[in-house]
Amino acid sequence: xxxxxxxxxxxxxxxxxxxxxxxxxxxxxxxxxxxxxxxxxxxxxxxxxxxxxxxxxxxxxxxxxxxxxxxxxxxxxxxxxxxxxxxxxxxxxxxxxxxxxxxxxxxxxxxxxxxxxxxxxxxxxxxxxxxxxxxxxxxxxxxxxxxxxxxxxxxxxxxxxxxxxxxxxxxxxxxxxxxxxxxxxxxxxxxxxxxxxxxxxxxxxxxxxxxxxxxxxxxxxxxxxxxxxxxxxxxxxxxxxxxxxxxxxxxxxxxxxxxxxxxxxxxxxxxxxxxxxxxxxxxxxxxxxxxxxxxxxxxxxxxxxxxxxxxxxxxxxxxxxxxxxxxxxxxxxxxxxxxxxxxxxxxxxxxxxxxxxxxxxxxxxxxxxxxxxxxxxxxxxxxxxxxxxxxxxxxxxxxxxxxxxxxxxxxxxxxxxxxxxxxxxxxxxxxxx
Amino acid sequence: xxxxxxxxxxxxxxxxxxxxxxxxxxxxxxxxxxxxxxxxxxxxxxxxxxxxxxxxxxxxxxxxxxxxxxxxxxxxxxxxxxxxxxxxxxxxxxxxxxxxxxxxxxxxxxxxxxxxxxxxxxxxxxxxxxxxxxxxxxxxxxxxxxxxxxxxxxxxxxxxxxxxxxxxxxxxxxxxxxxxxxxxxxxxxxxxxxxxxxxxxxxxxxxxxxxxxxxxxxxxxxxxxxxxxxxxxxxxxxxxxxxxxxxxxxxxxxxxxxxxxxxxxxxxxxxxxxxxxxxxxxxxxxxxxxxxxxx
Ligand SMILES: Cc1ncc(C[n+]2csc(CCOP(=O)(O)OP(=O)(O)O)c2C)c(N)n1
Ligand code: SF4
Numbered sequence: 001x002x003x004x005x006x007x008x009x010x011x012x013x014x015x016x017x018x019x020x021x022x023x024x025x026x027x028x029x030x031x032x033x034x035x036x037x038x039x040x041x042x043x044x045x046x047x048x049x050x051x052x053x054x055x056x057x058x059x060x061x062x063x064x065x066x067x068x069x070x071x072x073x074x075x076x077x078x079x080x081x082x083x084x085x086x087x088x089x090x091x092x093x094x095x096x097x098x099x100x101x102x103x104x105x106x107x108x109x110x111x112x113x114x115x116x117x118x119x120x121x122x123x124x125x126x127x128x129x130x131x132x133x134x135x136x137x138x139x140x141x142x143x144x145x146x147x148x149x150x151x152x153x154x155x156x157x158x159x160x161x162x163x164x165x166x167x168x169x170x171x172x173x174x175x176x177x178x179x180x181x182x183x184x185x186x187x188x189x190x191x192x193x194x195x196x197x198x199x200x201x202x203x204x205x206x207x208x209x210x211x212x213x214x215x216x217x218x219x220x221x222x223x224x225x226x227x228x229x230x231x232x233x234x235x236x237x238x239x240x241x242x243x244x245x246x247x248x249x250x251x252x253x254x255x256x257x258x259x260x261x262x263x264x265x266x267x268x269x270x271x272x273x274x275x276x277x278x279x280x281x282x283x284x285x286x287x288x289x290x291x292x293x294x295x296x297x298x299x300x301x302x303x304x305x306x307x308x309x310x311x312x313x314x315x316x317x318x319x320x321x322x323x324x325x326x327x328x329x330x331x332x333x334x335x336x337x338x339x340x341x342x343x344x345x346x347x348x349x350x351x352x353x354x355x356x357x358x359x360x361x362x363x364x365x366x367x368x369x370x371x372x373x374x375x376x377x378x379x380x381x382x383x384x385x386x387x388x389x390x391x392x393x394x395x396x397x398x399x400x401x402x403x404x405x406x407x408x409x410x411x412x413x414x415x416x417x418x419x420x421x422x423x424x425x426x427x428x429x430x431x432x433x
Numbered sequence: 434x435x436x437x438x439x440x441x442x443x444x445x446x447x448x449x450x451x452x453x454x455x456x457x458x459x460x461x462x463x464x465x466x467x468x469x470x471x472x473x474x475x476x477x478x479x480x481x482x483x484x485x486x487x488x489x490x491x492x493x494x495x496x497x498x499x500x501x502x503x504x505x506x507x508x509x510x511x512x513x514x515x516x517x518x519x520x521x522x523x524x525x526x527x528x529x530x531x532x533x534x535x536x537x538x539x540x541x542x543x544x545x546x547x548x549x550x551x552x553x554x555x556x557x558x559x560x561x562x563x564x565x566x567x568x569x570x571x572x573x574x575x576x577x578x579x580x581x582x583x584x585x586x587x588x589x590x591x592x593x594x595x596x597x598x599x600x601x602x603x604x605x606x607x608x609x610x611x612x613x614x615x616x617x618x619x620x621x622x623x624x625x626x627x628x629x630x631x632x633x634x635x636x637x638x639x640x641x642x643x644x645x646x647x648x649x650x651x652x653x654x655x656x657x658x659x660x661x662x663x664x665x666x667x668x669x670x671x672x673x674x675x676x677x678x679x680x681x682x683x684x685x686x687x688x689x690x691x692x693x694x695x696x697x698x699x700x701x702x703x704x705x706x707x708x709x710x711x712x713x714x715x716x717x718x719x720x721x722x723x724x725x726x727x728x
Contacts, residue, residue, distance in 0.1 A: 047534070048562040048578075057563065057577055064580050074578045076568060077504065077534040102484075102502055134484065134500055 023199055028159040028191035031198060032124045033058035035166035038206035040068045042093035045075055045084035049103040050136045051188040052126040056098060078103035082110035089119035090228045092218030096121065100188060101128035104142045114181045115150035115244065117228050120173030121181040124166060128188040129397040137398020138188040140288065141341040144350045150244050152182040152251055153318040157292045160198040162186040164268060170210045171258045177250040187290040205265055248319045255316055272321035273314040275328050277303060281310030283413035284329065286355055287338040288314055291401050298406040309410055322358030330362060332387040333417045336409045340395045348426045352391035359386050388422050394429040405430050438465035441475060443495045450489055454648020456607030456633030457487050460554055463610055467617035478521045481510040483530030485561040487554035490525050504535025507542045510549045518548065518705035521621060528555045532568035532588045543597035546625040547704040552617060553590060553628065556635035564638025575642040590630045595697045600625030602697035606632040608655040609693060625703035632691050662694035
């Protein structure tokens with residue numbers, strides 16, 4: 001394993017006083033593995049799958065080299081990996097795993113066990129297209145397939161955000177008001193394998209930030225023995241699901257609190273989403289993950305030509321920050337939502353469906369008082385017609401999306417605004433028709 | 434009918450994706466040669482693969498093929514065979530597919546004795562994902578997930594298939610080409626479940642990490658370590674895997690002797706025969722079609 005060991009050497013950047021910290025060039029997978037080393041979970045169970053494999057591989061070298069005291073177990077499938085993680089978490093451990101694509105699909109049954117048993121597991125998901133046909137490159141069909149499993153989902157635009165998200169995820173998952181598992185999504189290859197200069201925190205800052213995990217109840221408390229997940233029929237099952245929904249609602253402010261704390265230690269600020277040059281924009285793109293970088297580049301370019309365009313990049317997809325997002329988009333004339341997966345509903349991709357639902361909910365105002373909060377029905381755009389929304393499904397199976405594609409999306413939005421004609425609502429970008 | 438194996442080879446897909454020195458190319462040729470010498474019609478053969486280096490074999494095969502998911506080749510093949518018992522159904526799996534993520538399907542296919550021919554390329558690790566240990570990796574082996582030696586014992590695939598009830602169980606190595614063709618042919622003619630385990634070199638990962646020398650040396654070692662059943666040294670150790678015997682003391686290298694040849698031959702009726710028997714009985718005893726209609 002000489003190769004991995006030399007690579008692992010790069011995980012320790014030495015600051016001026018020999019303290020490990022500062023700027024280092026890492027791939028997304030290395031950055032995530034580094035975050036995991038700094039978190040030093042009690043248990044990591046894993047099974048290899050491209051493009052996630054490196055994360056676990058690097059982590060296994062930390063274990064082998066004695067740099068972490070984590071119990072590391074490489075099991076015989078992802079179903080077993082998630083099951084072992086569930087077992088460890090139920091026993092009171094801070095437990096992690098990581099996966100991609102079909103690995104996540106194979107975990108599906110156990111994802112629900114983790115969430116339903118309220119186990120604060122953190123799992124990086126290196127996004128890759130689901131088979132069939134088999135493909136190892138990036139799209140979001142894997143994580144989107146798990147969007148209703150009651151896992152919190154944080155999405156990353158680059159290796160820096162992936163690193164920062166993993167560290168924050170631990171605090172979010174374990175918060176007593178939340179107690180839900182968290183998926184940290186990063187685009188396969190585009191982020192996982194590309195090298196980026198990023199800021200990493202000193203080990204002790206991360207250790208201090210995540211603190212130690214002391215669950216209220218666990219399997220291994222002989223004073224208060226418990227059973228996890230026993231039969232729960234029509235008498236209480238519904239209440240337990242209702243509590244999960246409530247926990248997801250409670251997660252929203254916790255995610256913000258944790259982000260604020262994280263800003264104090266890292267200097268980097270994260271919101272539920274990033275609104276880029278949106279204040280005075282007429283049109284905008286909504287997009288998750290690495291393609292936001294491409295969109296940012298094109299927004300800057302078009303802005304130089306005097307076009308009032310912007311970008312909204314969600315970081316939190318579960319819970320969906322619908323009302324805040326709708327507030328941010330309400331004043332626009334037209335919005336294109338870009339989805340790197342298809343829901344095959346014929347009504348557009350998942351991000352589109354939820355964005356449009358949020359805009360509608362904002363427009364109808366008091367539809368649900370508790371949900372809508374103070375901003376509902378007021379603020380910019382109130383009384384104006386909703387922005388026209390169109391959907392572009394792009395990048396499936398790793399199909400590249402380049403600035404030219406992004407320009408085409410903005411041109412289409414300009415045409416929509418000019419003519420008032422929406423045209424096809426659901427569009428496929430960069431595909432042979 | 435041409436006996437040429439090239440009929441079954443998709444030459445447009447060449448060159449092969451496998452590393453130089455990998456055993457999979459040879460196994461592929463042996464499989465196609467076995468098809469050719471039995472004169473199988475391409476249209477009547479269904480190849481089902483798992484996912485892995487060996488699982489990519491279907492790219493080069495011009496029969497019907499399904500590229501399955503990792504570990505599920507036998508489950509998919511079971512569906513094909515259940516619906517069309519008249520077709521020749523072949524499952525191609527690595528040791529990861531067959532004995533690790535998909536181990537459950539393996540023992541159940543053998544127990545059910547369903548007429549599938551499983552050709553397993555056992556290279557003692559997951560080649561495709563970078564040389565992690567699998568369910569057949571011998572104790573002590575270095576892999577990318579066991580840099581200081583593997584702490585678990587590996588399965589003996591032939592014993593597993595035998596214990597689960599397979600009708601035909603054989604082992605060969607990638608080096609023993611002619612034996613391989615002969616064993617695969619026999620397996621293809623077996624009405625019940627048949628498994629041919631091929632000890633195959635993965636010089637890129639397993640060989641390199643375990644200091645087994647160059648690809649050439651790995652191939653030579655397969656040649657030297659093989660003993661056919663019945664031959665001196667083979668007889669006494671029937672069942673010794675290319676990996677580790679579970680009842681042996683852990684040690685840091687693969688078993689010295691690889692016993693090759695047909696290790697198990699049974700005549701249990703296969704699944705299709707037994708199932709149609711049950712159907713006939715049910716029709717007779719239970720009032721036949723009328724009852725089926727009522728459902
Ligand atoms: C559900 C799932 N998990 C993980 C993978 C990633 N994966 C692809 S091939 C492979 C291992 C292949 O090993 P083996 O079956 O021994 O075949 P070889 O590559 O050695 O021929 C793995 C883990 C996958 N494709 N699907
Ligand atoms: S990695 Fe190993 S099994 Fe895969 S093609 Fe290369 S030598 Fe063969």
